[in-house]
Amino acid sequence: MFKHSQLESVKAWVVHPAHAAMPLHARIQRAIRQLIVDGALGPGKPLPASRALAKSLGVSRDTIEASYAQLHAEGFIDRRVGSGSFVSEITEFTPGRRLTPRDTLLRNHPPNLSKRGAAISRSGGVREVLSPRPFAHGVPETRTFPLQLWERLERQVRKEVGAQTLLHGDPQGTEPLRRAIADYVNLERGARATADRVLVLTSSQQAMSLCANMLLDPGDRIFIEDPAYYGARKAFDAAGLDCVPIRVDRQGLIIEQIMAEPHMAKAVFLTPSHQFPTGSTLALDRRLALIEWAARNRAWIIEDDYDSEFHYTGKPMACVQGLDPHDRTIYIGTFSKSLFPGLRIGYVVLPPQLVKPMTVARTLLDGHTAPMAQLTLARFMEGGHFGAYVRAMRGIYAQRLDVLVCLVRKHLSNFVEPHVPVGGLQMACVLTCDLSERITIEAARRVGVELLGLSALHAAGDAKAGFLMGFAPYTPLEIEAAVKKLANALRAVIKP
Numbered sequence: 001m002f003k004h005s006q007l008e009s010v011k012a013w014v015v016h017p018a019h020a021a022m023p024l025h026a027r028i029q030r031a032i033r034q035l036i037v038d039g040a041l042g043p044g045k046p047l048p049a050s051r052a053l054a055k056s057l058g059v060s061r062d063t064i065e066a067s068y069a070q071l072h073a074e075g076f077i078d079r080r081v082g083s084g085s086f087v088s089e090i091t092e093f094t095p096g097r098r099l100t101p102r103d104t105l106l107r108n109h110p111p112n113l114s115k116r117g118a119a120i121s122r123s124g125g126v127r128e129v130l131s132p133r134p135f136a137h138g139v140p141e142t143r144t145f146p147l148q149l150w151e152r153l154e155r156q157v158r159k160e161v162g163a164q165t166l167l168h169g170d171p172q173g174t175e176p177l178r179r180a181i182a183d184y185v186n187l188e189r190g191a192r193a194t195a196d197r198v199l200v201l202t203s204s205q206q207a208m209s210l211c212a213n214m215l216l217d218p219g220d221r222i223f224i225e226d227p228a229y230y231g232a233r234k235a236f237d238a239a240g241l242d243c244v245p246i247r248v249d250r251q252g253l254i255i256e257q258i259m260a261e262p263h264m265a266k267a268v269f270l271t272p273s274h275q276f277p278t279g280s281t282l283a284l285d286r287r288l289a290l291i292e293w294a295a296r297n298r299a300w301i302i303e304d305d306y307d308s309e310f311h312y313t314g315k316p317m318a319c320v321q322g323l324d325p326h327d328r329t330i331y332i333g334t335f336s337k338s339l340f341p342g343l344r345i346g347y348v349v350l351p352p353q354l355v356k357p358m359t360v361a362r363t364l365l366d367g368h369t370a371p372m373a374q375l376t377l378a379r380f381m382e383g384g385h386f387g388a389y390v391r392a393m394r395g396i397y398a399q400r401l402d403v404l405v406c407l408v409r410k411h412l413s414n415f416v417e418p419h420v421p422v423g424g425l426q427m428a429c430v431l432t433c434d435l436s437e438r439i440t441i442e443a444a445r446r447v448g449v450e451l452l453g454l455s456a457l458h459a460a461g462d463a464k465a466g467f468l469m470g471f472a473p474y475t476p477l478e479i480e481a482a483v484k485k486l487a488n489a490l491r492a493v494i495k496p
């Protein structure tokens, strides 16, 4: 027989609204199973006769029979003709008391992670904003995206390619998209790409993790810009690499510092077109020197070209990959900024000898990118829509940057100095008042304004305090409202 408390817990389970969609016999079966799994009904314990339990629960005997039959089929109970039903001896090899979920919860706290897993968990990963509010950085405008056109192209693909898009795809990426990407980077970024050197991925972030794990071993040194993009730094840290910070000035990465380093590194990571977060562009002589350094030392150049579509004064300088005759450069691109981050399509242009190993490695991560999205994007690019969309957004973003600069100069000149970028989706501001970066960011957050502090992006401790202001996804009115809120909030905290 059940104890009163056991009967009550079965009743509570049965009437719980979360279980309402289940048939009655399944609810009773699950409730009894839970008592067994939790150890409340130990091995060998008798279950009530089906007639008695039916009466206690106010259900038919057939319902209880169906529950018991399922418990028996799953091995939780034994049914002995003439004597009744008993909890199986499923724990006969477990000495001592069975662990309850509470015990295991306590034992698993903290979870049994590997050293690598614990370090990754501690790093917090890269959490992008889900619904951007001013001035969250790195996010494009998505409200203007031509969704109807995209849906039309998607329907065309489905009609023409049919059920093929529902199957597994080439882990390197669909050929039409690789061709479209190669044409685009050759034309717009001065790259030296062919479709067979392009590997389609889900993001730049995935590209960085792949590079870290496929090109370097734990403990290997990698030169990385200082300040640096946090996503790159976290990917390299997670792979156990020794990140050696290299200073950045107005002309980008200071190559002389690399040359002067007494110990070699196997790779260098940089954002040469538009340094994150300073916005500087790597000068041509430095590009050439870096290529020579990489060739001489058989090192890899990992070039993150994340938002070069959005240059507002003239064309951006051609990418490093296109200048590198020695095939030491891995070029990383993404559609997260140029189209929309939910697309989850990024890519790398690889030296020929890396195509096979990187593609194999990618099969272990997630197999491949969804073919439907890839083929739709290929059409979007082939049809000239990508170029047109980027041109339109460039105009919008340039105007928004102007608005932001004017408003910052008008309302925040007592607090910050803006560093107007030549491109990209965000602007850095350096604090010129007595407020600390932390106090500024907290004051902003209290009035619903997001700022990314600059100090945390620096490895050396002598960074100027300041923050990044994303401007791309906010209308001039939204920018104005947020700048005014920020000015009021800073005025309030600066008052003694």
Ligand SMILES: Cc1ncc(COP(=O)(O)O)c(C=O)c1O
Pocket: 137, 138, 202, 203, 204, 205, 206, 229, 231, 271, 276, 304, 306, 333, 334, 335, 336, 341, 345, 346
């Ligand atoms: C410098 C830099 N690289 C890469 C990325 C990430 O792009 P993805 O969404 O493709 O991982 C970002 C996003 O903010 C970035 O700022």
